[in-house]
Amino acid sequence: METSNKALTFSLKKLFYIWFIIGITSFGGGAITQFLIQDKFIYEYRWITEEEYTTIIGIGQITPGINTLAYTILIGRKLAGFRGSVLSVLGLVIPSATITLALSAAYLSVNQYPVVQNALKAAFASIFGISIITNWRNIRPILRHGKQEGLLPLFSFLLIIVITAILYRVFNFSVILLYLIGSCAGIFIYKFIIKKKPRLPK
Amino acid sequence: MIYWCLFFLTVLKAVLFSTGGFGPLPSLHTDFLANGWATEKQFAEAIAIGQIAPGPNGLWVVSLTNLSGGLIGAILGAIALILPPFFILLVRKFYARVRYAPSTQGVLDGMVLVVSTFSIVVLANIFFNRSPDVILLLIAVISAALAATKRVSVNLILLVSAVAGALLLH
Numbered sequence: 377m378e379t380s381n382k383a384l385t386f387s388l389k390k391l392f393y394i395w396f397i398i399g400i401t402s403f404g405g406g407a408i409t410q411f412l413i414q415d416k417f418i419y420e421y422r423w424i425t426e427e428e429y430t431t432i433i434g435i436g437q438i439t440p441g442i443n444t445l446a447y448t449i450l451i452g453r454k455l456a457g458f459r460g461s462v463l464s465v466l467g468l469v470i471p472s473a474t475i476t477l478a479l480s481a482a483y484l485s486v487n488q489y490p491v492v493q494n495a496l497k498a499a500f501a502s503i504f505g506i507s508i509i510t511n512w513r514n515i516r517p518i519l520r521h522g523k524q525e526g527l528l529p530l531f532s533f534l535l536i537i538v539i540t541a542i543l544y545r546v547f548n549f550s551v552i553l554l555y556l557i558g559s560c561a562g563i564f565i566y567k568f569i570i571k572k573k574p575r576l577p578k
Numbered sequence: 579m580i581y582w583c584l585f586f587l588t589v590l591k592a593v594l595f596s597t598g599g600f601g602p603l604p605s606l607h608t609d610f611l612a613n614g615w616a617t618e619k620q621f622a623e624a625i626a627i628g629q630i631a632p633g634p635n636g637l638w639v640v641s642l643t644n645l646s647g648g649l650i651g652a653i654l655g656a657i658a659l660i661l662p663p664f665f666i667l668l669v670r671k672f673y674a675r676v677r678y679a680p681s682t683q684g685v686l687d688g689m690v691l692v693v694s695t696f697s698i699v700v701l702a703n704i705f706f707n708r709s710p711d712v713i714l715l716l717i718a719v720i721s722a723a724l725a726a727t728k729r730v731s732v733n734l735i736l737l738v739s740a741v742a743g744a745l746l747l748h
Contacts, residue, residue, distance in 0.1 A: 402632045403733055409634050435673045437686055441593045441601075441662035444634035449666050461667065465660055472633025473640050473656050479627050480644045480652075487623075491744045498743020499626040501714040502736050504705045505721035507600065511694040518687045533691060540695040544604070545703075551605040552595050554692055562688025566680035 386423060388456055388463055394421070395448065395467025400475065409444050409468075413451070423455055445469070525570050532565045582654060585615070585647060589639065589658035596693060599635020604696035606642065607704075616646040618704050625701075629736060713746050 394416050402409040417424050424432075429447075436446040445465060452464030486492045515537070522530035536558055543549040543557075588609045592602035603625075610616040616624075624645055628638020636659055643655025676682045705718070717739050724730045 399633055402634075403630075409632075434677060435666055435670055437597070438673070438676075438682065439663060439666040439669050440595065440597055441665070442599055442634045442636035442659065443597065443663075444599075445636075445660065445663040446666040449663055450670065453667060453670075458667075461664070465663075468633065469637075469656065469660060472631060472637055473652075476628060476631040476633070476637045476640045477644055477649075477652055479631050480624075480641045483623065483627055484645070490748075494747035495740040495744040496623055496626045497708070497714065497747060498717050499630070499736055499740045500622040501705065501710060501717040501743070502721035502739035503625055503629055504701050505718035505723075506725040506732060506735065507701050508698060508722050509725040511698050514690055514694045518691060521687075533687070536688060536691045537695045540692045541699050544696060545699055551608060551696070552591075554696070555595055555689060558688035558692030559685040560688070562684035562686070562691070563681045564684070566684035566687075570680075 386421075386455065388459065391452065391455060391460060392463050392467040395452075395464050396471055399468045399471035402472070410447070413444075413447065417451060424451060428454065529565060529570050532561070532569055536561050582647075582650065584613075585643075585651065586654040586658055588613070589643060589655050590661065593636075593639070593658055594662045597689065598693065599638070600697045600701075601693050602636070602639060604693075604700050606639070607700050610642070610646065616642060618707050620645045622704050622708065625704075711747075713743075717742060 398409060398412045398416065402412050414429065418426055418429055432447050432450045433443075435450065436443045439446040445468070448464045448468050449461040452460035452462070454460075456463070483492070483496070487496075519530060519533055522533040540554055540558060543554060544551075549557075589602070589606065592605035592609065596602045596605065607621060610621075611618070621642065624642035625638045627641040628635070631637055631641070639659050640652050640655050644652035647654070705714075710718070721735050721739055724735050725732060
């Protein structure tokens with residue numbers, strides 16, 4: 377009963393408030409932020425369905441910038457039009473960016489202490505280690521798909537990885553040029569090497 | 579004025595031509611170092627601060643633009659970070675028609691492979707350029723191993739690493 381009352385009482389103020397709360401409590405990066413978005417909008421307030429959220433994630437994959445912000449914009453758009461989009465982004469970004477700035481300022485005032493520098497150095501080492509796993513998780517489904525299609529698609533995907541690293545590290549290719557090369561190579565692989573329909577979402 | 583314009587457009591370009599929280603890293607790393615706006619050390623610091631702070635992954639960019647350009651830099655960085663995702667309102671209109679097209683999947687997969695490779699190369703570059711000792715190497719390896727198990731929260735890994743660094747590094 378309480379949930380259905382909440383669902384009926386949508387307002388822009390409440391929309392902003394929910395994003396604001398997510399913005400100040402989502403310690404732990406994008407995964408935690410997404411978890412909180414699902415928790416609030418799908419399960420607590422029921423303003424969007426699981427299916428709608430899945431579609432939003434799909435569209436977010438072909439949008440530039442931070443995916444989570446793109447999801448925020450679409451959820452806001454669905455609930456209250458363009459005003460809802462803007463309000464949602466600001467609600468999420470203002471508190472989290474302010475805390476980021478406060479942390480940066482705090483760091484600048486204490487960064488002369490070796491203990492602080494060492495703590496941050498170690499945190500970065502940890503992020504480097506974690507990022508290898510995160511990026512591997514991004515790459516793995518593509519390589520797995522390539523493997524299912526045969527050795528040539530798998531080899532082609534691996535070639536994109538190796539060539540990207542060489543062109544960037546050794547020949548200092550511009551980043552935008554490499555994005556273009558990667559995209560064109562991907563199109564070529566799907567059009568002429570795999571020659572099947574791409575995998576559909578479950 | 580020209581400096582701030584260039585600064586804003588550089589961040590905007592990096593975000594516009596990338597996807598995900600660490601997507602803008604390679605482009606920003608190249609441009610900020612070339613323009614002398616940030617050092618490798620500042621990149622490492624900004625990424626660490628961004629990870630500790632709440633919110634989406636990409637907010638490390640706000641920390642970087644703050645460390646390199648002060649408050650104005652941070653505001654410009656935040657605006658450049660917010661604008662490109664609005665592109666989703668356009669994408670939404672034709673998404674249904676292109677979502678299963680081979681070209682769409684090709685572009686997505688190609689981009690993901692390039693961005694992921696970049697991110698690892700750039701982070702490795704920053705990490706190894708600072709001549710890490712055995713303790714830092716161990717922290718990186720153990721963090722990767724713990725993250726791979728999915729059993730330990732990333733926040734906890736970061737916190738324990740920072741404490742270990744404060745206590746063990748000299």
